[in-house]
Amino acid sequence: WxxxxxxxxxxxxxxxxxxxxxxxxxxxxxxxxxxxxxxxxxxxxxxxxxxxxxxxxTPGSFMLNQYHNPDNIEAHYKLTGPEIEDDLRKVGLTLDAFVAGLGTGGTMSGAGKYLKERFPQSRNVGVDPEGSVYLDYFKTGKLVQPHVYKVEGIGEDMLCKAMDFTVLDDVRRVDDKQSFQAARRLAREEGLFGGGSSGSAIHVAVDLAHEMGKGKNVVVILPDSGSRYITKFYSDEWMKDNGFLDPTDRMGTVSDLLGGKKRTVYTVKPSDTAKVAVELMKRHGVSQLPVVDGDKPIAMLHEVDLLQALLEGRHELDEPVSAVMKPIDGVVTLRTPVSRLRELFAKDQVAIVKDGDQVAAIVTKIDLIEFLAARR
Known part of the structure; x- marks a missing residue:
């Protein structure tokens, strides 16, 4: 301009x-x-x-002063908030949580206020980097001593008049490593090229979505492009020099683990009987089967869950597997770093590998063990 x-x-x-x-x-x-x-x-x-x-x-100059300018809040109240509401209404969704980084405070104060008026049940959750003053002030009403952090564009070392704390329901803290690793995952797994503050917001939004459970809608703001950070956290060398790169991140991707080989994936439909599932497991020596709707995986059927249900009399062999299938906890893509499997296996026995909407493979703990052993 x-x-x-x-x-x-x-x-x-x-x-x-x-x-x-x-x-x-x-x-x-x-x-x-x-x-x-x-x-x-x-x-x-x-x-x-x-x-x-x-x-x-400088005579005749004008200072935008976005930290204390009420127009900052008003712009997001009149533009950002209504745009989000319009997008939600178009697809028939409501709003359960709105997540945004706290910098000047304008986005949360304006858009958060607007969305709270339109969706009273929704929660406004601010994201504050470790080293900033906002979280402690929100929790205690007291200013703490700030310290330097590397993520850019969010957090402050002072209170801003564009930050309306009454709009907030909660503030979550995130550190530099969590922010940068989340941003890198966002690019590699979802094709969204965001900045570090986008990683901060995504990290909190994903945690919040897990807490809220299935069927809830969380809107998160990604305010910055990754093109501004090519020489920083998108650089492996920069990440390594700053202690943010997990050594296992350099072990390759799920595609490397699979070795480029196409694996046969055996699946069942929700309407298939337990008997069909048992026969598949026995014939092919597998202990879990993805449950699919067409080609899309919607759940997992684990041998242990089916056995328990049969032993307890809660299920019969001629009944559909839909009654004993479980939500999918671990879905990855071919480009997911191998290091991600570690945290997925802490929650589930297997990881489903998707290529587009289709199931490309099932990866187990023993697959990971064999891959790591072969690298030594």
């Missing part, structure tokens, strides 16, 4: 910000003043105080 209007435009930002952000702003003709990160908000060297000084020293 400034470039089109021919205005001089000056940005101040802390030195933890990515070079991609600095260079993008300069490409549009903006001036960028880089300031120290590890100073207090009121320190004259901070990006906030530096912006105020440049504003004072």
């Amino acid at each position: 400034a470039a089109v209007k021919g205005y001089r435009c000056v940005f101040t930002m802390p030195d933890k910000m990515s070079s991609e952000k600095v260079n993008a702003l300069k490409a549009f003709g903006a001036e960028v003043v880089v300031t120290p990160t590890n100073v207090a908000a009121e320190d004259p060297r901070s990006y906030y105080e530096t912006a105020k000084r440049i504003h004072r020293e």
Whole structure:
């Protein structure tokens, strides 16, 4: 906008910000003043105080002041909130939780307020990075000493007038490693190329979805593009240098584990009888079967669950498996890092590998053991 209007435009930002952000702003003709990160908000060297000084020293200038400007809240109340409601209504959904990172506070304060008015049962959950002041202030009403963190665009070392705490139902804390690993997973498994603060929000949203259970709708804001962080957390070397890369992340993907071999996957339909399932398990030496609707996996049938139901008289061999099938806990793609299987196996005996909407393979604990043994 400034470039089109021919205005001089000056940005101040802390030195933890990515070079991609600095260079993008300069490409549009903006001036960028880089300031120290590890100073207090009121320190004259901070990006906030530096912006105020440049504003004072520049006749005819205007400072957006997004941290304390009520227009920040109003914009999200009038635009972001209604857009989300419209999208939900179009597909016939209600809202059970709204998750957004807390930076200036404008998104949550504006959109959160609007959505709460339209969906009173919904919960507004803010995401705050470790080192920021928001969570402690929300819980105790007291300001704590902030400290430096690496995720960009969320959290603050001061209270902002654009942050309306009365809109919030809860604030969840997330650390740098959780944020960056979630963002990398989002790109590799869902094809969504988000920034670090998007990873923060997704990490909390997924935890919240697990807590709320099946059938609930959680809307999460992904405010930033991953294109601004190519040299940072999307770089394996940067992640390794900063201690954020789990050594097992370098073990490859599920596709590597499968060795490019196509596996036969045996499945049952919800209407198939327990007898059909037992015969399949016996014939092919498997102890679990995906339950599919067409080609889409909708549940799992475990040998142990079927056996228990038969022994307890809760199920008969001529009855459909729909009564004893269980929700799918572990679904991965061919591009999922092998390290993800560890946490999935803590919840379930197997992982379902999907290629598009179809089941490509079933991976078990013994598959992982054999893969790791072969690498030694």
